[in-house]
Amino acid sequence: MSRPLGGAAAGVALVLLAVLAGTVAQRATDPPTTVAAADVAPTGHTTTVAVTAKDMRYHPDTITVPPGDRLVIELTNDDERRHDLVLANGARTGMVERHGTARLDAGVVGATVEGWCSLPAHRQAGMTLTIVTGAGTHMAADEHGIETVRDATAPTTPAEAVHRVDLHVKEVQIEVAPGVRQLMWTYGGTVPGPVLRGRVGDVFEVTLTNDGTMDHGVDFHAGALAPDQPMRPIDPGESLTYRFTATKAGIWMYHCSTMPMLHHIGNGMYGAVIIDPPDLAKVDHEYVLVQSELYAGADGQVGDLAKMQAEQPDAVMFNGHPNQYAHRPLTATAGDRVRIWVLDAGPNRSSSFHVVGAQFDTVYLEGRRVLGPDDPGGAQVLQLGPASGGYVEAVLPESGHYPFVSHSMVDAERGARGVIEVGPAS
Ligand SMILES: [Cu+2]
Known part of the structure; x- marks a missing residue:
């Protein structure tokens, strides 16, 4: 009933590798990034999961199977076009007509397996599925698999010409991909940091406060100034004021200015400032x-x-x-x-x-x-x-x-x- 701790740890690692290495991509020819199925003792159990294809998606799109179980997927195509399901381990349903069904025997699952629809462009449009090993059968992940989806709508340009921005550096746990949590260094608790917006000639007065546990700083490409003081790294608990005038239009990066910047940017410390070109028209x-x-x-x-x-x-x-x-x-x-x-x-x-x-x-x-x-x-x-x-x-x-x-x-x-x-x- 209970599994050895090593097994549980491996399960966590598998989820991590699965989602990251293969969110989308794992080709059948890729060398395995996780333990091979053969390394897992078959439990003799079969897990059967019903999957529906609809609106160019698989529902659910993440399936969790106890390691060593045989997985059978019963696929129902509720879409208005043909689909199939192909797994990286070679198992496949064959083409499923509209409103048809198919049964896929995925074999004994000992590692993460990616699946997708093989029709042209369907995989790219989002028809992907991930089988991971772990406790429980049907993972409770909702449709998109992660806790939050970032609203991509551009903020409207505020009316004021002076923008006072309070920016707090926060080191927070973020679910970066389904089931994968990382300790990210952030501006304001999100990756990327907030999108700032203004017009040419506007002044940005940013108060940066370091709520983290190590030194951080900031570099706004949207303004020109001597980096020495405003971009200096500050210790935990400290603040600085970074004041710049946006003299040029464009979408500008901001990022942590603390060395090694590769690590600070690579771990989440970046964002965008939009400075509207003067003739920017309204769009839908x-x-x-x-x-x-x-x-x-x-x-x-x-x-x-x-x-x-x-x-x-x-x-x-x-x-x-x-x-x-x-x-x-x-x-x-x-x-x-x-x-x-x-x-x-x-x-x-x-x-x-x-x-x-x-x-x-x-x-x-x-x-x-x-x-x-x-x-x-x-x-x-x-x-x-x-x-x-x-x-x-x-x-x-x-x-x-x-x-x-x-x-x-x-x-x-x-x-x-x-x-x-x-x-x-x-
Ligand atoms: Cu930093």
Whole structure:
């Protein structure tokens, strides 16, 4: 009945590896990142789980199986199109017609197994499923698998010309991916930190207070000044005032200024400041996406500096959680003009931001509009290096699901992807 402690610990490690190494991506050919099924003693039990395919999702999309159990998945396709389910261990249902059912024998499960729909683009649109081993059968995770989804809606530009901002450094436990908690260093308790917004000429008076346990600081790219005093690291319990005038438009990064910055940025200390260009038009929907990488340390601990140095992210993500908008899409209506601000916080990876099915007619890159609706050409990506940003606009022509990704596909598979769900025009 009870399992040895080692087994329980391994279970935790499996969950961690599962979600991070394979949120999306594990190819069947990948070397196993977890113990092989053969390493687990079969229990002789079979766990049977009903999974429904609907709206380009599997419900549930995370299944927990006691290690050593045989898993059988009974798949019902309640969608208006064909789907299948393929597992990284080679098991597959074959094509399931609309309103059809299929039974998949996943075998004895001793390690994490990723699954997906093999129809073109379905996996990218969010049809993924993760089987993890652990106590209990049906994991209580809700549909999106993590506790919170960050609202990607851009804040409106406040009327005032002086922005007084209280920014507290907090070292907090965050569920960065389903079942994976990390001790993140944050501005204000979230990763990324709050999105600040103003106009050219505005003054930002930021009071930074260090509520953490080690020294931290801040560097706002949105203002030009001598770094010596405002960017100095401060001890726990200390505060400083960082005052800058936003003289230039753009989406600017802010981040911790304490060495090694790779570790402080890599562990969550970054955010965006939007300074509106003077001629910025109103659009139907305006979103902000901050791309960054996750380098997970041990469960509940800080990020792994060695992985950051080796540039081996466990996940690449928008607004702090891999895949969050694949499961909780951004929304728009057919014919709407959508503007998406994108900042690449890195710390290491570039972004090649693309919306599947859309063509950008407007591109604003690092302080300059490089493409507008009157130009005969269009753009397919917003190309960003670490610590650069801009925005794109597109009119989404008809209702449907438009995935967005970093088109560096390895990063899309690591979690830098989401969906814009476009409803019909009324
Ligand atoms: Cu810091």
